[in-house]
Amino acid sequence: MSIPIYTYDAVIVGSGLAGSAAARELKLAGKNVAVITKLHPLRSHSGAAQGGINAALSDVDSIELHEFDTVKGADYLADQDAVELMCQKAPETIRWAERMGAAFSRTDDGKIAQRPFGGQSSPRACFAKDRTGLTLLQTIYEQALRVGVDFIDEWYAADIIYEDGKVSGIVAFNIRNQEKAIFNAKAVMFATGGYARAFKISSNAHANTGDGLSIVARHGLPLEDMEFVQFHPSGLSGSGILISEAARGEGGKLLNSEGERFMERYAPNKLELASRDVVARAIINEIREGRGVGPRKDAVYIDLTHLGKEKIMERLPELRDLAITFLGLDMIKEPILISATAHYSMGGIPVDIDGHVRKNNDELVEGFYAAGECACVSVHGANRLGANSVLEALLFGRHVGQSMVADIEKLYLREAEQSDADTMIEEMERILTSNGKETVPGLRNELQQSMTDNAGVFRTEETLSKQVEIVKELRKRFANIRIDDKSKIFNTDLQEAIELGHMLDYSLFIVESALARKESRGAHYREDFTTRDDEGFMKHTMAYMDAEGNISLDYMAVTPGKFEPQERTY
């Protein structure tokens, strides 16, 4: 049976902020562009961002301060040319989003309002109440729709067509009925989002399974800085659903089972407002030492009762609602239960400043681009600051869309062939006919639990080595699965199995990269190497997977700039 081949100038995978922003640029420039997405565009995780989006808009702030805060927050691992571009273009980007219709909260004189956020020298986060991501996602989607972008939703991109250093399309199937197709294009962009779903306790959507990363890695292309996974201090106990930094910003106090305000011991000056990594470590330490609270003793209290009903209703209504829904606790009347949650991935598909995917330290892949959370242009280095990532997704999405427009003139279309779909078809057939005894939920649960236990907030040689073995073992067992659903219509069983395959592959990148980085920097904390080692590790990890699934590591220099590394204190 032959598979249809559709031809476009550009094909984008993912319709969050990054993908939709790029698509609009291409369409405006008269290019024929399709966006493939496994969800309806408005279900993309960008819509979940609450807190804000950074830009130095006000007179008391400056672009240089924004750059400095970002580089310092990154523990000096960010590439400073990319940081400079981001901070310089941030004000225009926010205003452009505003011009397109984003419903920002306003100051009395009608300007975009800003609020303070962790690690920022000035109130810099523009916001739309506590639904910043929602307004931005709706706006960019609506405006892309308005100019006529072709959104192909509920299609799963399963492979790229990669040959001789050039990408010339993607291979995908329709989730609704397993119809398959090849999307042949001069330029392909990945904007597939985050991948913190590899962890049990996570703030991320079910859909954030990191497919894009391992699709790329399976072709022998590198992934960068995968060891840097950010753990947010305040996820709701049990689920990990996010309670935004605003809760601590407004004065929330952290308490252990003995009623102690334990941050006094870990960060006597900044207390609860120390940086995310510091607070997350303090919480996990309290729990480990037996001072946890809650039915499973796996949480600490955040007490907001002293703020009073009025302030909570005015500033944190959505958060109150979440705690009532998921814990049955009302923060107006009682403390609620939180613990650290896997939240954001600093690493990803390595790209240059214009979004071209890297083949290795020196070469680029032709016709292939990435932006947003799945990419690593490295503006966040080892630790990203709050409200910088929706900025990155929107701004670099747009920027990379423009660089694709410029490149398309020079790129030629290598025609796709039926055989380009072989890998995807084999993968689907293998899973549909596999008759083993392992189940997808079973293996996924083991992966997520062990990643949280062994590659979480605290890491050591011992836990990471153990985790390498666990992931390898799980990959072997994955070959022996069986799914219940053999039908063609909305076979989410099949989809979850494919996604699990991706999670297993990129998880190995996370643990192998973390094992080799014998220092503590930003979100990556090694109990056996507790300090930052600029001599040995002021460099990006570049990890590659061979045909047997083994990982090898290389390193790439960090792009320096005007800020020299200093010790990080808050």
Add this chain to the structure above:
Amino acid sequence: MTTITTQTITFNVFRFNSETDYLPYYKTIEMEVTSEEVVLDILNRIKWDVDGSFSYRRSCRHGICGACAIKVNGKGVLACKERMNDLIELFGTELTLEPLSIKRAVKDMIIDKEDFWKKHEQVKPYLIDEIDEHPESENLVTPKEEAQLLEADYCIQCGLCHYSCPSLENNDSYIGPAAFAAAYRFNADVRDKATLDRLDIVNAPDQGVWDCVKCYECQEVCPKEVNPIEKITKLHNQVFEHGVAINNVATRHAVGFAHSIKKHGLLDEAELVRYSEGTLPMLMKHGKVGFKMFKVGKVVMPWNMPKSDKLDEVKALIKSSSTVKF
């Protein structure tokens, strides 16, 4: 929450695979439900522990993406935001899980939402203005102007209101509450330039705002308190304010409105429809809905008319409708 309690619940789960099944069926599953769980946890456990072929949509799992809307015992819920304990308190220990619209079911909880998205697009749901691609400053919008959106921008497109709306169920061309809320959202935006275009769309017979039977179902079911009926009423007002009302069922409706208010100080649904469309057409077109609404207590007999708590809205409409002359 110091302790976690559990209860045994019997679920009747709607099952249907349009590829292989001629008719849907219900499967009974008993499960221990803990006080920590929301409906989505149950859907997950059915898929992960009982039958992997069970299908539903979900993404964010905390009430912000709109993917997971279903019905439990006929009540529309966002699965990831609805606490099991609340449902058990409401309905007891036997619960029926169904898709939003049985006639649109494709596979288990998954429905074909094509009509929902088409109608969304129909109202031009985007800010219409020439966009400055490289602005040096933002539009100035005061907090008061911003507040005019009345949180209509908080709609997460879950479709709960759409698939609970009796007008829509009876009339496929009716645009529906969610799309009207979107139309209002952009019409209320001081930056937008296409109010009249959108009013043409929402003012058209059959599809437009005048076909709302004011049952308040959309307000009740919305998990984000968008209150679509309030926005529909605002669109009624805009039609008169912008002088685009035409002498048709719509405006006769408004006359009926005024009449009803004089009589009761509140909208009398049945009277209103009779005024606008005449008694016989009314019975033919709305009889089924009317009866359904009556059964669930949504139509009040004239002698039981309560006093309106929406009197301000209503007065505003009367005022604006009385400015047009035919």
